[in-house]
Amino acid sequence: MPDWILAPICVVVLVGFIGYAFRQGMKVSPDRSNSNFGPTQNDGWSGGSDGGSADGGGHSF
Incomplete structure (x- = not known):
């Protein structure tokens, strides 16, 4: 193949x-009834299985 x-x-x-990403992005509609801008207690993530450490590795600093 030529260079x-x-x-x-x-x-x-x-x-x-890029065109595919924009086309997929246009299919998503915003949820106007949701005014939360971050995770809440009801989002289903409890902080991992190591006792709630945010880093997930069980490290102590």
Whole structure:
């Protein structure tokens, strides 16, 4: 394969990926009834299985 064709192929792949991401992003509608901007107690994540450590590794600092 000639060296000059690699750059246009990369550009086409990059533009295609960005276009796909924008198309997927346009399918998602915002939840106007949700005014929370962060995790709450009811989101289903309890902090891990090591006793609630946020880093998940059980390290002490």
